[in-house]
Structures are given as structure tokens and as C-alpha cells.
Amino acid sequence: MAALLSVSRLIDRFSQVIGKIADYMVLFCCLISAGNAIVRYTFNYSSNGWLEIQWYLFAYVVVLGAAHTLRNNEHVRVDLIYGSVSDRARLWIDIIGLIVFLIPACIFLTILCWPYFMHSFQQGEVSANAGGLIRWPVKFMLFAGFTLLSLQGISELIKRIAALAGSIQIDTKYEKPLQ
Numbered sequence: 228m229a230a231l232l233s234v235s236r237l238i239d240r241f242s243q244v245i246g247k248i249a250d251y252m253v254l255f256c257c258l259i260s261a262g263n264a265i266v267r268y269t270f271n272y273s274s275n276g277w278l279e280i281q282w283y284l285f286a287y288v289v290v291l292g293a294a295h296t297l298r299n300n301e302h303v304r305v306d307l308i309y310g311s312v313s314d315r316a317r318l319w320i321d322i323i324g325l326i327v328f329l330i331p332a333c334i335f336l337t338i339l340c341w342p343y344f345m346h347s348f349q350q351g352e353v354s355a356n357a358g359g360l361i362r363w364p365v366k367f368m369l370f371a372g373f374t375l376l377s378l379q380g381i382s383e384l385i386k387r388i389a390a391l392a393g394s395i396q397i398d399t400k401y402e403k404p405l406q
Contacts, residue, residue, distance in 0.1 A: 228388075228389055228392060228394050229394075231385045231388075231389070232385060232386070232389055232394065232395065234382070234385065235381075235382040235385040235386055235389075238378050238379060238381065238382035239298055239379075239382055241375075241378075242294040242295050242297075242298045242375065242378075242379050242382075243295060243298065245291050245294065245295060245375060246291070246292055246294070246295025246296075246298070247295075248291065249287065249288045249291040249292035249295065250292075252284050252287050252288045252291070253284075253288055255284055256281050256284040256285060256288070259277060259280060259281055259284070260281055262277075263277040263278070263281070274358045275354070275356040275357055275358040275359050276358045276359060276360055279354055279356065279359055279360045280360065282365075283360070283364065283365045283368075286365050286368060286369075287365075287368050289372075290368050290369060290371065290372025290373070290375075290376075291368070291371070291372055291375065293372060293375070293376050293379075294372075294375040294376045294378065294379035295379075297376065297379045297380065297383060298379055298382070298383070300398070300401075304401060306401060308320075309401055310401055314399045315391070317399035317401075318387050318390055318391050318397070318399060319391075321383070321387045321399070322384060322387045322388065322391075325380050325383055325384045325387070326384065329376075329380045330377060330380040330381065330384065333373050333376045333377040333380055334373075334377050336369075336373045337370060337373040337374050337377055340366070340369040340370040340373055341370050343366055343369070343370075344363060344366040344367045344369065344370050347362050347363040347366045348363040348366075348367075351363075
């Protein structure tokens with residue numbers, strides 16, 4: 228279990244670094260958006276490339292930030308029973324959810340995204356918009372994002388199993404959003 232927990236910590240650190248990069252991408256996206264608006268209204272000049280880079284950065288934030296969000300247990304839950312059961316039951320719900328839903332879906336999507344990216348890369352796919360950007364980087368991010376989310380799912384599974392075995396403590400408290 229100690230070796231698996233070491234792997235889990237390594238994955239967690241990697242997700243944290245990638246999550247921090249995603250945080251900065253939000254800032255870059257805002258700066259590009261503001262700069263584009265200033266240039267468009269001040270100099271009456273615009274480029275589709277600037278709009279597309281914003282879309283790319285938003286996509287990067289979502290796909291790269293997903294693993295970091297899962298690591299922090301801040302992902303969206305459909306709380307039908309989770310909030311009303313014991314910590315041990317929550318661990319079991321998480322384990323079943325990870326094994327049955329998250330990890331298989333992420334692995335499947337990772338496998339599907341690779342040829343999608345490769346086809347775009349090999350064809351040199353470019354946006355159909357005038358001044359548009361190449362498409363393969365954003366398609367690669369889909370592959371990278373699902374790969375990271377798969378790895379983080381495995382890390383979370385390791386931690387839940389270790390918590391059931393009594394090797395570590397995990398805070399399973401879930402605070403429902405205010406509605």
C-alpha cells in the first residue's frame with residue numbers, strides 16, 4: 228500500500244502543478260480578451276486568431292483543471308444519499324463511482340481522442356475562419372486532459388482504498404451548494 232500511496236502522491240503533485248498552470252491560463256485568457264477588445268474598438272482591427280486563442284485557452288482550463296478539481300474533491304456531485312451516510316459508506320460510494328464510471332469513461336475517451344488528434348495533426352488541420360489557428364493543439368489537450376483525469380481517478384481510488392484499510396485519513400465531507 229505504501230508504494231501505491233507514493234504513486235498517488237506523485238500523481239497528486241503533477242495534478243497540482245497542471246492545475247496551477249490552468250489557473251494562469253484564466254488570467255492569460257482575460258488579458259487576451261481585454262487586449263483584443265481594446266485593439267478592436269481603438270484601432271478598428273480584429274483577428275479571428277485572437278478569438279480562437281481565447282477559445283483554446285478556455286478549453287485548456289477546463290480539461291487541464293478537471294484533474295486538479297477532482298484532487299481537491301471540488302467536482303460536481305449528484306448528492307442523493309452521499310451527504311446522509313457514514314464516512315465509510317462515502318468511501319465505498321467513491322470507490323464504486325471511480326471503478327464503474329469515472330476511470331473507464333476517461334480511459335475510453337482518452338483512447339478515442341488520440342486518433343482524433345493524430346488525424347488533425349497529420350492533416351495539418353487549420354480553422355476554416357480567416358486568420359484562424361491550427362486545430363491540433365486543442366485536440367491534443369482533449370487527449371491530455373482525459374489522460375490526466377484518468378490518472379487522478381486512479382490516485383483517488385488508491386487513496387479511498389487506503390482510507391478503508393486505515394492507512395490514511397480522508398475528509399469525505401461534502402458541502403452542498405447553496406440553492
